[in-house]
Amino acid sequence: MKYILSGGGTGGHIYPALAIATELKNRDENNEILYVGKKGSLEEELVTKAGFDFSPIHVEGLPRKALNKQTITSAFALLRGLRDSKKIIKHFKPDVVIGTGGYVCAPIVYKAQKNNIKTVVQEQNAFPGKTNRFLAKNADLVAINFNEAKEYLNSKNIIFTGNPIRNDFKVIDKEKAAKDLNIELDKKIVLSFGGSGGQESTNEAIIEILKNGMNIDFKLIHITGKPHYDYVMDKLKDVKISENVEILNYSHDIPNLLMVSDLVIASSSAMTLAEISAVGLASILIPKAYTAGNHQVFNANSYKEKDAAEVILEENLTGEVLYNKIKEILENDDIRFSMGKNSKKLGNAEAVKNLGDIIERL
Numbered sequence: 001m002k003y004i005l006s007g008g009g010t011g012g013h014i015y016p017a018l019a020i021a022t023e024l025k026n027r028d029e030n031n032e033i034l035y036v037g038k039k040g041s042l043e044e045e046l047v048t049k050a051g052f053d054f055s056p057i058h059v060e061g062l063p064r065k066a067l068n069k070q071t072i073t074s075a076f077a078l079l080r081g082l083r084d085s086k087k088i089i090k091h092f093k094p095d096v097v098i099g100t101g102g103y104v105c106a107p108i109v110y111k112a113q114k115n116n117i118k119t120v121v122q123e124q125n126a127f128p129g130k131t132n133r134f135l136a137k138n139a140d141l142v143a144i145n146f147n148e149a150k151e152y153l154n155s156k157n158i159i160f161t162g163n164p165i166r167n168d169f170k171v172i173d174k175e176k177a178a179k180d181l182n183i184e185l186d187k188k189i190v191l192s193f194g195g196s197g198g199q200e201s202t203n204e205a206i207i208e209i210l211k212n213g214m215n216i217d218f219k220l221i222h223i224t225g226k227p228h229y230d231y232v233m234d235k236l237k238d239v240k241i242s243e244n245v246e247i248l249n250y251s252h253d254i255p256n257l258l259m260v261s262d263l264v265i266a267s268s269s270a271m272t273l274a275e276i277s278a279v280g281l282a283s284i285l286i287p288k289a290y291t292a293g294n295h296q297v298f299n300a301n302s303y304k305e306k307d308a309a310e311v312i313l314e315e316n317l318t319g320e321v322l323y324n325k326i327k328e329i330l331e332n333d334d335i336r337f338s339m340g341k342n343s344k345k346l347g348n349a350e351a352v353k354n355l356g357d358i359i360e361r362l
Contacts, residue, residue, distance in 0.1 A: 001028070001360075002093060006036040006108045007100030007122075008043035011195070012271045016122055017043075017100040018050050019164035023356040034092055036085070036108045043104065055092075057084035059104050081107035089115060096120060096362055099135055106131045113138045118362045122355070124163050124270030126298035128152050140362055143355055145270055146302055161355045162348025163274035168255035169349065172279055177259035187244065188218045188330050191257050192265040194286070198225015199267050201314040202286055207235045208319025216242045218330055221257060223248045263329055263336065265322070268300035268311075277347025282339035283309040284325055286317060308342040 005021050007013035021033045037043035039056035047054045059081035085107040089097075097112035098120040099105035112119050113135075121139040123132045126146035136142045136155045144150065145163040178185050194202045206222050222245070224232045229249035241247075251257060258264065258279045266272050268285040276283050285303060287296035303309040310325055329336050348354070 001095045002032045002034070003359075004034050004036055004088070004092065004094040004097045004108060004112070005100070006098070006105035007102050008037045008041055008104035009102035010269070011042070011046070012124060012269045013100050013102040013105075014043045014046050015166060015271055016124060016164045017098065018046065018052075019166055019352045020098060020100075020122070020355060020359070021052055022050070022167065023164070023352045024359070027356060027360070032092075034088070034094070036088060036105075038104050041104070055088050057081045057088070057104075057107060059107055078107065082111060085111040089117070096359060098122065098359070099132070100124070101129050101132050103131050106135065109135045109139075120359055120362070122161075122164070123149055123153070124274075125149065125295040126270075126302050127295040129295070141358060143358070145274065145351075146299070148298065148302060159358065161358070162351030163270055164352035164355055165271070165274050165278055165349075166255065169275060169278040172259055174259050177256040181253065181256050181260060183219075183260055185260065188262040189260055190218055190220050190263045190265065190326060190330070191223075191261040192220065193223035193251075193254070194225060194267045194288070195269055195272065198223065198228045199286065199288060200228065201288075201317050202265065202267075202322075203228050203232050205317050205319045205322045207232060209323050210236055210239050210241060210245065212319060214319070214323045216244045218244065218262075218326075220245045221248065221261075222246070223251055226250050263326065265326070268296040268303070270295075270299055273299055273303060274347060274351075277308075277343045277345075278349060280340045280344030280347070282329055282336045283343065284322070284329070285309045285311050286314060287311070289314045303343070303346065306342055306346060308339055308346055310339075 003024055005017045007017040024031050033052050035047040035052050035054045044054055058077050060077040089111055096118045097109055099109040100122045109119050119139045120141045121132050121136050122143045124145050126148040128149050136153045142155045142158045143161040203224055226249045264276055264281050264283040268287040285300040287300040300311045304311045
């Protein structure tokens with residue numbers, strides 16, 4: 001069988017596509033996988049690293065504001081992307097085309113639908129993005145992670161599968177993860193991160209906590225995001241940082257870091273939540289306010305309503321508010337364990353397997 005996968009812009013669209021691609025390849029090494037994305041993009045970097053073939057297309061996201069010069073440029077890029085997609089489909093002859101969101105997948109999935117090729121749309125968020133809302137109308141299958149997404153998708157082919165996650169989470173071994181990270185488990189561990197690019201509001205709250213000398217009697221691992229690391233360290237240059245605090249600019253080892261943690265502070269991207277649920281952790285979610293359709297707030301509220309997380313909106317976030325919430329959860333094992341248990345219920349470790357079964361049946 002031949003499969004085209006596409007999704008891009010952020011890791012939240014790319015990692016599910018890679019998880020699906022890996023599952024399909026593991027099922028039958030003769031399956032041919034081609035990933036379609038934007039040249040010089042994050043998806044090209046990650047897909048190439050994962051060992052899959054990559055074909056670039058021309059495409060730009062449409063600006064969210066009124067008509068301007070960028071709108072015209074994006075429209076021309078979209079037309080080129082459609083032409084590129086037509087050529088790729090004609091040459092590769094896929095049996096199924098799978099889109100996981102982001103504007104980059106629109107041309108290839110749309111062209112596949114026009115050519116009566118089976119298509120799958122995988123939506124990670126409680127509030128679907130514009131691309132997936134458009135493509136879902138004619139998709140043979142729409143796989144969702146949040147039941148709340150149904151009301152925004154015009155499709156009769158919706159099925160709940162959960163979000164496909166990396167194979168790293170198939171075995172949860174806290175002791176091995178700690179050994180791999182060279183971390184002692186003598187204190188409770190709090191992991192704080194805001195996605196691959198970091199989160200300014202969380203960085204500012206952590207800076208406030210450290211500058212005000214709030215007692216860190218737990219191990220805090222804070223990931224700033226590469227664009228913000230120098231700024232954070234400059235703000236803390238005159239602060240005596242506790243030996244319990246470790247500040248990183250980035251980590252390729254989020255699975256192991258999650259496995260050793262007792263509490264997670266994170267933004268509420270769908271894939272971050274899927275990974276938190278895979279481990280079964282209590283979390284403090286700080287949804288990014290500027291995401292498309294405010295989807296991170298939808299995601300976070302879904303977890304809060306099920307007592308799986310606490311939510312602090314960016315507009316209400318301060319160092320003191322965050323510190324008090326950390327202490328409240330760390331010092332009450334019953335609350336923390338209950339949140340972790342509820343979080344685990346919201347995850348689906350078999351999501352990628354279930355999705356693979358359904359795709360094969362197409």
